[in-house]
Amino acid sequence: MTVPAVGPAQVPQDAFLLDVREPDEWAAGRAPGAVHVPMMQIPQRTAEIPTDREVVVVCRVGGRSGQVVHYLRQQGFDNVVNLDGGMYAWAAAGRPVVDGDGGAGTVI
Template sequence: MFAANIPSVTATEVPADAYLLDVREPDEWTAGHAPGAHHLPMMEVPARMSEIPTDADVVVVCRSGGRSGQVVGYLMNNGWDNVRNLDGGMRQWAAAGRPLASEDGQPARVV
């Protein structure tokens, strides 16, 4: 479960200019992701933290909010104060009618 101190945002509250960090696995990303999102699988975050902005609104997303919540906690413990978890993840993003894009030529979907 989430620690109470993990800041979150709902799909409808994500600012248009937010840096959307998708930490799902490559097959999940290929099937469907938010247009303009940045793909960085969760297990690669420690080695690639320099790619994550410290001076912009960062919203971390996975399928349902569990993995992204862990990444938000990890980043906060490493000095990021600009990160929030997407409450409900890509499932909630899709349910809210937010746009999806796919990389495999199939209709975009959350897997």
């Protein structure tokens, strides 16, 4: 199955950003408004993923999030796409990265 992907510039303003990284990565820096569900918790927490708007799944570079997109599509989610290049690409494109306090975050 081909995993659909979008680049940072193509992420819709109203997209649901699903961050599947580990807690330490999440704490260091994330996209504002993103929702954190670590990759290994996805099967138990699919009810938290909306079906009424585009869901952009993100990790550090796009590998883990691509696996999550593949899994969710197998489960019938046709509204999920991978963030090509992950948080590294997001930050490199000049998109904001914040920490848990809303200050400047770092991608690790």
